Amino acid sequence: MANEVNLNLDPRGFLEIMPQRAAAFEAASEAPLPTDYPVNKLMRAFHPDWQYARIQKIETHGPGAKSFTLVPDESKGTKELAYFSAGQYICVYLAIGASRLLRPYSIRSAPADAPAGKYILTIKRAQDGFASDYILDHWKEGGAVTLTGPEGNFTYEPLRDAKEIVGIAGGSGITPFFSLAAAIAGGAEDCRLTLLYGSRRAEDILLKDELDALARQTDKFKVIHVLSDDPAEGYESGFITADLIKKHTPSGDYSLFLCGPQEMYAYCDAQIAALALPPRRVRHELFGAPSARLTHPNLKDGAFTMKVITRNSEKEAPCAANESLLVALERAGTAVPSRCRSGECGFCHTKLLSGEVFIPSDFDKRRLADVAYNYIHPCVTFPLSDITIEVPGQKEPV
Amino acid sequence: MVKTVDVVVAGAGNAGLAAAAATAKMGLSTLLVERHNIPGGSASSFRRGRFEFEPSLHELAGYGSPGNPGDVRDIFSDLGVNVEMLEVKDAFRTIVTGPEGYDLVMPVGIENFVYAMEKAVPGSAESTVNFFKLAGDVGRALGYLSSGQPDPAVLQKDHINFMKVANLPAGPVLDALNMPPKAQQIIMTYWPYMGTPRGQFSFVLYSLMVYRYISMSAYIPKNRSHDMSLALEQAIRDHGGEVWYNTEISELLVKDGRCYGVRTRDGSEIHSKQVIANFYPDRAFAGMTPPNETPKQEVKRANARTLGMSGYCVYLGLDKSPEELGIKDYSVFINTTPDSDEQQKGMYTLDNNDFFIMNCLNIDNPGCSPEGTSILWGTQLFAPGVWDQLKPAEYKAVKNRVAKKIITAYERAAGVKISDCIEEISTATPVTFARYLDTPDGSIYGYHGVKWDAMLPRIMGMRGEQWIQGLRFAGGHGARTMGYSSTYINGYQTAQLAAQEIKEGR
Numbered sequence: 001m002a003n004e005v006n007l008n009l010d011p012r013g014f015l016e017i018m019p020q021r022a023a024a025f026e027a028a029s030e031a032p033l034p035t036d037y038p039v040n041k042l043m044r045a046f047h048p049d050w051q052y053a054r055i056q057k058i059e060t061h062g063p064g065a066k067s068f069t070l071v072p073d074e075s076k077g078t079k080e081l082a083y084f085s086a087g088q089y090i091c092v093y094l095a096i097g098a099s100r101l102l103r104p105y106s107i108r109s110a111p112a113d114a115p116a117g118k119y120i121l122t123i124k125r126a127q128d129g130f131a132s133d134y135i136l137d138h139w140k141e142g143g144a145v146t147l148t149g150p151e152g153n154f155t156y157e158p159l160r161d162a163k164e165i166v167g168i169a170g171g172s173g174i175t176p177f178f179s180l181a182a183a184i185a186g187g188a189e190d191c192r193l194t195l196l197y198g199s200r201r202a203e204d205i206l207l208k209d210e211l212d213a214l215a216r217q218t219d220k221f222k223v224i225h226v227l228s229d230d231p232a233e234g235y236e237s238g239f240i241t242a243d244l245i246k247k248h249t250p251s252g253d254y255s256l257f258l259c260g261p262q263e264m265y266a267y268c269d270a271q272i273a274a275l276a277l278p279p280r281r282v283r284h285e286l287f288g289a290p291s292a293r294l295t296h297p298n299l300k301d302g303a304f305t306m307k308v309i310t311r312n313s314e315k316e317a318p319c320a321a322n323e324s325l326l327v328a329l330e331r332a333g334t335a336v337p338s339r340c341r342s343g344e345c346g347f348c349h350t351k352l353l354s355g356e357v358f359i360p361s362d363f364d365k366r367r368l369a370d371v372a373y374n375y376i377h378p379c380v381t382f383p384l385s386d387i388t389i390e391v392p393g394q395k396e397p398v
Numbered sequence: 399m400v401k402t403v404d405v406v407v408a409g410a411g412n413a414g415l416a417a418a419a420a421t422a423k424m425g426l427s428t429l430l431v432e433r434h435n436i437p438g439g440s441a442s443s444f445r446r447g448r449f450e451f452e453p454s455l456h457e458l459a460g461y462g463s464p465g466n467p468g469d470v471r472d473i474f475s476d477l478g479v480n481v482e483m484l485e486v487k488d489a490f491r492t493i494v495t496g497p498e499g500y501d502l503v504m505p506v507g508i509e510n511f512v513y514a515m516e517k518a519v520p521g522s523a524e525s526t527v528n529f530f531k532l533a534g535d536v537g538r539a540l541g542y543l544s545s546g547q548p549d550p551a552v553l554q555k556d557h558i559n560f561m562k563v564a565n566l567p568a569g570p571v572l573d574a575l576n577m578p579p580k581a582q583q584i585i586m587t588y589w590p591y592m593g594t595p596r597g598q599f600s601f602v603l604y605s606l607m608v609y610r611y612i613s614m615s616a617y618i619p620k621n622r623s624h625d626m627s628l629a630l631e632q633a634i635r636d637h638g639g640e641v642w643y644n645t646e647i648s649e650l651l652v653k654d655g656r657c658y659g660v661r662t663r664d665g666s667e668i669h670s671k672q673v674i675a676n677f678y679p680d681r682a683f684a685g686m687t688p689p690n691e692t693p694k695q696e697v698k699r700a701n702a703r704t705l706g707m708s709g710y711c712v713y714l715g716l717d718k719s720p721e722e723l724g725i726k727d728y729s730v731f732i733n734t735t736p737d738s739d740e741q742q743k744g745m746y747t748l749d750n751n752d753f754f755i756m757n758c759l760n761i762d763n764p765g766c767s768p769e770g771t772s773i774l775w776g777t778q779l780f781a782p783g784v785w786d787q788l789k790p791a792e793y794k795a796v797k798n799r800v801a802k803k804i805i806t807a808y809e810r811a812a813g814v815k816i817s818d819c820i821e822e823i824s825t826a827t828p829v830t831f832a833r834y835l836d837t838p839d840g841s842i843y844g845y846h847g848v849k850w851d852a853m854l855p856r857i858m859g860m861r862g863e864q865w866i867q868g869l870r871f872a873g874g875h876g877a878r879t880m881g882y883s884s885t886y887i888n889g890y891q892t893a894q895l896a897a898q899e900i901k902e903g904r
Contacts, residue, residue: 005528
């Protein structure tokens, strides 16, 4: 029954509501509204749309690798480089011929160097390394580069990880560990790192002097070099086996962090299985897209056509079963938002409107609803027929 | 190039999605533009390792069962949105630590709730029964008010109790119901869902929320809120609408007091008969309209208001099942004091904020994570300004400090050990909300719901407070205030108003 409850309150209160509202508006200031807010400012310090930098210094490490010191380019509006957590990456924006692409590289320098105006990227020539080759051959001191903000989850998390980290690095997979070691030495991270670093020969060890110097700075960081091809005095040799890990592992709880090429993961994961660590104690950095040929049992080298819709525009371009849709889009000169290129970050989130595709299950990290509504991550998706996709636009750099 | 449509919706949050789906459903050509690359704003999900986390939704109110549908379920059905939803079995568990403390599990269903309350607070039954009766009066009166121009005589005759409580916060009304203080504290448990404590929280809105949760249960989407957002997005497409992601609005096109479209960041114009803005008026009138077309009233209204709360969440993927951990409750409200006004004071500080909610998704969504694992997340509210002064280099340590405090307090209050089985951890702070929602200071709750800016005055002010024709705002800052169901309803109703104007050729 309505109004059954007996309330000793005044119904005229209702009539006061709108006059109170009008009075509050009337009493308010006419001053212009703020155009920015402190939290949004702090957000942009971590997540700028783009960062414009100049190459201050290039250092050559043997025949196949270089380190690039990047500083903010104030003339283009970048006053400070975004802060990051050791182990994160940034993407480099490249325009090569008609292609527009983004390539992720772990930041090698310490987080504390960012507010001081410096990132260092160490880039190694890779097999089929379209972008790395371009960078090594074309980037000159004084040149301008465009970067995204930092991304990635290959970081030390004190509430999750053991305080003892055992790192396994292969080749250019050293870079996130270098940043972590520098963060430990500088006091930004409070953990210990024992690094097993696999290289082919002693002379191939990337950043050896720098690593040794860091290890002298702090007793919380130790590096053990492991040579696969030519054994040498003072080094471990062979592959990184379970026994070798055990030999250098501190007693008690530890977390294992791995960064290196997929072949290294394949080998090391089998070795790690013998250590019987719980999944929460083993973390892998992403290291690129899978090869469709390796993962699809009977993939044909089909050549197909993709229709690409972005806002009002529509275009057609070739794509192929043995190459990810992201690569096909980049080749077609489509500016596609992307970051990790490993199926995880979701920046390339794209609607598949028609056609058949193949997504290797290990790389399918889509949300449940994305699967239900045919959203895909083109970086790990391979076409099996002609397809139509809706790709979101990208805010282009200046 | 200029694109022309009937309706542009700017922003694909809950209100934007519901609005665009509704205008498209009504046969109006509709374009929804969104600056992010996915829809939903807070209504989303994210993955870490083998876990997919729910970022924000605790409980959807007003959904109901097929036999007893709420308004949100009706809206979803009307729009052709089909989402697998699960019923939340209990209302809540509330733990207050300390000398005045208690630890109670409150059930759903009005009779059950009254019974449990009487057991916890002997002598409370009559006042609790009356609370729900009064909430029913409020619901009926709001139905009458929303049907058009209310007649004061009818209000006097049929809705006298509503008139008595309409301008009061929860506190004085609960006092007038002679509800014992402890029962008042228990019934106020939900207050953080809206961020306004008993001394300020409009009784109308509060009683309605409690009534909806207790009488028709809360619901959650099986595949996280991202499923609701994509289902609404699909409805827009199915009804012939378009959705453009990564498309940011830089300007509202206004001439002679009429909004005729928007300009995107890349300079292209979209012209429309109606614009529905799913962003704060504070943004719109801080440079998105030409200076001579910026109504003084809008500036004053925005200046009169205070930004609502922002949030902090820590998301945990654990490598033990809820059974192994001894967790039985979906949502636990944990406090060091039972007084909501006291709890709110802590929200104005970084380190003395003791209130939080801990959810275990697996309890009401079994199978949401792999066998032998569980998903927990803790939520706190922070007032605007608290995270303002942080430097980037301190940020990681601070967000971990807050996370650790929540984890430790939960372990102590609930007698559960979780800190040794964390497989994945992630946090969302006001900075994170600022990133994904682009709201002022990362606010998640629109404006603070003070007396003159609660739901009722906003609804009653709706017609008189439109100073630019063809432009309407929808969202947590809108007429229905914050929260999932409020924003869905607000978006849907805003679409009806916009469609009505188009139909009338205005």
